[in-house]
Each structure stands twice: as C-alpha cells, then as structure tokens.
Amino acid sequence: MTQLLEVTNLEQRFDLNTDLLSKLVFEKGRIIKKERLVKAVNGVSFSVDRREVFSIVGESGCGKSTVARTVVKLIEPKGGRIRYEGEDITELSRTEMLPFRKRMQMIFQDPYASLNPRQRVMDILVEPIIFHGITRSSDEAREKALEILNRVGIRPEQASRYPHQFSGGQRQRIGIARALAVEPEFIIADEPVSALDVSIQAQILNLLMDLKEEFSFSYLFIAHDLSVVKHISDTVAVMYLGRIVEKGSKAHIYGNPLHPYTLALFSAIPRISGTKMRTGRNLEGEIPSAIDLPPGCCFHTRCPKVLPVCKEVVPEEREIEQGHFISCHLFT
Amino acid sequence: MTVTARSGRWSAFLQSEFFHNYKRSLSAVVGSILVLFVLLVAIFGPLWTVQNPYNIASLELRDAYKPPAWVEDGESRFFLGTDQQGRDMLSAIVYGSRVSLVIGVAGTLLASAIGIVLGLVAGFFGGRADSIIMRIADIQLSFPTMLIALFLMSVLGRGVVNILISLTLVGWVRFARTVRGETLSVKKREYVEAARVIGLPNVRILFKHVLPNVFASIIVLATIQVGNFILTEATLSFLGLGVPITRPSLGMLCNNGFTVLYSGLWWVSILPGLYIMIIVFGINLLGDFLRDELNPKLK
C-alpha cells in the first residue's frame, strides 16, 4: 500500500473557557452561555504516500501545527478521519495507539524545549528503544542509541551529557535521533529549523534529506517559509486560517501558483538580490482572529481579487490540473 | 549509566556555579552553618549532656530553678540553668530539639509526599480531578492553618503521631498548589509532548519527565516548611495541644517556663524560644539562597 497517511475533513477546535462558570456572560439583562472557540482546523484533507515529503506551509495561526499534533493524536480530533495505512486511527485509545507510535514519530520546533533538561542524552534515546522493545537487552539499546547519535553527528563521548551543554543545532539533531530510535516509517516535523540560525538550518535540512534517502521515510513537514520547504518537498499545501487554500506538487506550487494567498506569500518573501519589497505591492491588513472567522472564504478580507461571492460562500476544492488543487472562487 | 568516579562528581560540584555562588552568599553560608550546628547538636548532643532530662530518677528537686552559669547563683554544671523539676536546660533543649526537628522534617516529608502527588495529578490531568483537589485546597485555605491544627489536635489528643497527622493535613495544600502550577506549565513543554508521542504511559511521564523539572520549587518550599512546622508544633505545644509532657519539644519547654517568666525566672522559657528562633532562622536563610539559585528565571 503506497498511501501511508490519509486525512479527511479534519477538524480541531479549542475551547478558551474551560469550565462552565466562565462561559456564562451577563448580556442585555440576561445570563447567557457564550462560547469562545478557536476554530483552528476547519476541514483539512490530504494524503501522504510512502517516501513522500508533504509540506504544509502557512503563517502563524493558520493551524498547521495543530494539524500536525492532531494527526499524531497528541490532541484528539473533533471531526474528520485519520487513516494510517488504511486503518482508521481517529478514535483509537491510548493503548490502541501504541503500535502506531512505533511507526509515526515527531520532531519538534524548539531545540531548547524539546529535550528534558534532567535527562542525559543517552537516556533520552534509550527510553523509547526499551519501551518499544526495539532491542532485546539494555546493552543493545545503548549500542543502538550510540549508533543513531553517531548517524546524526553526535559523538559517543557526548552521550553522557545533558541537553544544556549542547548548541541549538546539536539539540535538534538529538531530537531527530530520538524520533529515529523507534525505527518509524513516518515522521512529522513541526517547523524543525525555524528556531535555528541560517547556516545551521541548512545542515539540519541536509541531514533530514539524507536520512529520508537512507531510511525511506515519509515526512509531513510543517513550515512557515516557502523557500525552506522547496528543497525538501514533493508536495506542498498552503494553509490559511484552518483551511488548505492550494495544494499541489512542487512544480505546481512553485512554478504555477494560483491562489491569491499563495501569490502573496511568494511576493512577501524577501529575496537576496531582489527589490520586490521596496517596490512591490504587498498584502495589506491583519490576519483575522480564528475565534471570529470571516464568513465565506476566510481570505476575503485581505484578498486583492475579492468577488462578492467570496464573502458569503466557502469555496470548494477543485482540481485545476492533474494533482493541483485550489479552493478559490476565481477558479470555478 | 556513566562511569564518573565519585571524586569526579564531587570536584565537579565544587567547581560548579552553584557552589561558587554559595561561597559568596553570606546568608547561605551562615544559614548552613546554623543548620549544620543544629543537626549535630540533635544527633550527637545526648552523648555530651550532663543528664538525660527524661530520666526522672536523675532529677533532684532541690536543683530546681537554678539560673544559668553566668548569672549569680548559677552553677557551671547546669550551664543554662534548670527548670521547675531540676532539669538541666541545656540537656532539655538538646533533647527537645530532637523532637522538634523530627516533627518538622517528618511532617514536611509526609505533607510534601501527599501534596506532590495531588498537585501532579491535578495539574497533569486537569478536569474533574483538578477541580475537586483545588476546591478542597481552597476551602482549607480559607481557614487559618493554626485554627485547623488546633481543632485537629483537640480532637485527636496529644502525641507525636497526632501532630504529624495534623501537620500533614494542614501542610499538603501549599505543596499541591505549587506543584500544580508548575505542572501546568511543564506539561505544555515539547519534551513532554515528545514523551507522549513515543507512547509512554502517564505515570512514567509524570515521574520521569514532569516531576524532576518541578523539583526545584519543591525543595525551596520544603526547606521553608520545615521551619514552619517546627513553629506550628511549638505553638501547639505551647498551648498544651502538642507533644505529651513526657517528651517535651522546644515549644513545650517554652510553655513550661511561661508561668514563671514574669517572676524573673526568664531562662526557662526564653532559652528554648531562642533556640527555636536559631533553627528556623538558619533554615530560612538556606531556603532563601536555594530559591534564588534554583530559579532559572532569575538567571
């Protein structure tokens, strides 16, 4: 089966008022129940094949990190289906998820917060190996840990150190090593290089690409930077306010971007030899709040090509060319 | 784990920033000297005291109310004077401090154990468990601790075990609230998320990933709580609701001497009181230093 992950109409909401008392509001002389929901993910669908790198790109608040966390079931989805290699994992309990935890792993964004400061690096690696029974003895586990650390560029004598003794780039390597420890097939990388310096970003991206070739991983890669994602992706989806607005292969998105938001993202990226920023037209306005989503197309408040229908009707996803999908009224 | 020699760890500690700041902090050094002194007195004191004040047979009533050695009429044998039964004050303070310290430390250990577990559960799992635990804590906090302790002791009766029960029931709340607060922020950190993605069971996550990172605040709170419990017990005993007469603590000794305080026989009450002050002061100094050192936000 080539399709590893299939996500259909995923929905995720966060309730800002956690107990009943804070939901009650005194308005117009009566006490009414007012809910403040952050509608983080509103009907997202995509699939990732074996050995494919699928990237989700968007600005903060678009819901991409939430999608990542929901797909790996760190948070339970509020709607939609998640299928891993054909099996529906949407409603599996903690214990039922355990076999899948060996196959799906995650790399986190902040190298300064993704490692337990009270655990030595060796223990950070050994813990998942022993828990999932990857090796038969704890000695073998330590050997394997050293092997993986070596593969990501951490020397054996450093394994007994604590995270704070390493630089940001090295900590990120350790985080990658931890994800590799259970021998997964699918890795979700949540902005793995956003917190790193530019020259270290390049090292880590190269490492991720090399590992993918060596171990035949699939990646779900979350990023806010279209240029970072170009080097590593096969397929790219652009998200805005909880929805995918455009989705397609690398060639489609970088060669023929169509959605006004995608175009805006491209023009906003400062180029190393460009003058676009000083002369070009950039997107005006602020990103609306996810609590009060604009009706119709969520982008209409900032869209330079907005039509009257955009303010009322949510655009459906259409396949504009083979493998290139777009949700925009301009293309119906 | 690692093949670090014992001496390696010790020398690493001596070179650490923690020790460096410790050396430079007057309050830390004074505090630890005081605490060390008190501990040594409590452990080894009985070997050196003139008498065992609990051994009634060794007391003689005609030795009663002798003043301290440096006052006129004092004897060098009873360096700090004697009380109404002829008990040597110095010996009584030494033995009394053992009781006070045991109660303070044991009480803290018990209260912290319960408080930590409840705090972890409330903070990590949230929901109903959190609501219930926190509501109980809130209700309990709306009464003065001393009042609750007094009530409990009057119901249970005097005795060391009863005091420990009361202190635990009164003292768990501070630990629970502190731990819950820290747990709330630690559980959102990415390394906890990583542990959940690996599939580790909650218990393991709580004790291996959350608790060690919450520990710093617990240590600080615990050092302060030892002092608080000693004071609470002293007050309870002073009011006659604490330790039994046969095993007087420092507070009890204060109480014993209170009736004659204004007759000029000051040493019977004041000296044990001063010693309580020394113990608590030393602990607080040490606790202050630890709090500043272990707080990463101040760095």
Added chain:
Amino acid sequence: MNDTLLEVKNLRTYFHTFKGIVKAVDDVSFSVERGEILAIVGESGGGKSVTGFSIIRLIEEPGVIESGEILLEGRDVMELTEREVDRLRGKEISMIFQDPMTSLNPVYTIGRQIEESLILHTKLNREERRAACLDLLRSVGISNPESRLKAYPHQLSGGMRQRVVIAIALAADPKLIIADEPTTALDVTIQAQILRLMANLVRAKNRSMILVTHDLAVVSEMADRINVMYCGKIVETGSARKVIDESMHPYTKGLIDSIPNLERDRMRLSTIKGIVPNMFELPEGCNFAPRCSCATEFCLRNEPQQREVEPGHFVACHFPLRSGTYGLSEQTCGRSGGVCS
C-alpha cells in the same frame, strides 16, 4: 554639515560571567551617515544585538562596556552622565526591540505609552500631544487611530503592536533608530509590510537606522550598507550590493549560500561546517578559521585586521575571496593560490 551621524570607534563590550569573559563585542568600529540604513548581520552570539544596546548604553551586569568611543554628531555618548544618556534615549537615538509582546507594557494603554515619550522629550501641551499621537499612529499605518488610543497591547495583533512600537520610537523625532530584529517575531506577510513602513519612515525625514538582524535576505532589500559580524568582530563591511553580490569573506559567502533560495534548485544546501564556537574558547587567530574551508595554519594563529580591498569595502581576512580593486591579489586563496572556488 558633516554627513556622519554616528561614529563607533574600538567598541569593546565584555560580559564577565562565572565561566569566564565573553567578548561579545571585540574592537568594533563603524560609522553611520545621515539618511543611511546600516545593517548589522550575523548569527546568534555574533555580537550584533549587544552592539546595538551598547550604542545607547543599555548594557547591564554582567556586561560592561570596557572601552571605545561612541560619537553621536561628535559628542561621545560614553562620556555622558546617566541623566544625559536618559535624555538622549528616545530623543536622539531610539530603539525598536524584537518582540512586540514584551516591549509594550501590558497594563498601560497604547495612547499612554506613546504619550510618555512625548512628555519626556517634548514640551507639547495635552491637546498637542493627543494630536501628535494620532498623527503618529496614522503615519505607521494604523487606521482609525482614535479608537486605538485607548486600547491595551493585548487587544492588538503582532503586526499592529510592532507598528505601535515604531510609533513610540519615532515620537520624539530621533535622528537614529536602532532596530533589533524588528520583524523576526512576525509572520512573513506582516514582515514585508513592517519593513516597508520602516524604510519609508526613515527615508522620509533623512533619519538613519541601524538594522540588526540575522536575515540576510531582509537586509539585501533594505540596507544601504552592511556590517557582517562573527563572534564579536566585524568580518566584512561595505555597500549592500557589494557585500552580497561580491562577498569577500568566506563567512559572508557561507551565510548567503546556505539560505534556501527560491530561484535556484539544488539537491543539497551548502552549509558552513561545524558549529558556532564556544565564546569562552575562541581560537588564537581568526575566529572563523575552524569552520573555514579556506583556512590555513597562518589563519589559525594570526588574527586578521580589517583592510580596505576596494573603496568602501573592508574585510578582515587573510585570504579574501576576491582581489578587489586595490589589488591584493597576491593572496587570494590560502589553499589553491588562485581565486577561491
């Protein structure tokens, strides 16, 4: 009138920590002309932010500005008393910080915070101040400023907050603005807006700006001149075009090459090998030598000084990547003897 607004000479700012001395800024000299945007570029730990803070003497324990001159229109900022520096801050030199969430005080309204700067540095009365606040908000692109005056920071989005921060920075009409990573915490589409706004506001009144950032791409679009810093030293300085298109220093080139480029499509990104060095154990010679693919024994032992390789373009390297018009061609590459590949 002299065109040089700011001159920094041999600035040294060291941090005296438990583990040793960190030479965050080590003998740094540069100047800023009127109406110019100078960018200080480098990675974390390079010393660029500390340079910015040193200029307005915002350095605190355990950091100490050890030596150097900071001449603002001829006056040495280092010689001023604390009170005089207070008057300088906001009025002549102003600063924009990185994180708009923490640089605004959450318990005061926006209007109050802008007004504070006006109260300190101008002699306007109440109505005049209110009018000035509204003007400032409009100039930074905030629509409907009357309603915003009474808003609190948490009620605004990140981009709006940064606009307010810019408004506060410009309130007393400073000559120099130091912007420390002003858009790093913002989304890409907002970043573009804010950068454009800043460039316009600076140029409109012939003000100068020092833009501290790690993002070379941002810099290439906005700056007139660039200083590239590594481990406390300026390794290359020159006009933006020259530094980016004709880099002399291997570090600069390495930085530019490791930026994922939308135009080019490579299988692997080129990187700068190694990690950022331990600031307590800097090498004897050139700080960058351990990571430099062109370094020789000579580089490891001898610290390079800044040399002018063509008019206005300086580099601190024994074997710069290009020969430049001043013909230092005898040593273009330590290893191959020819031009560095």
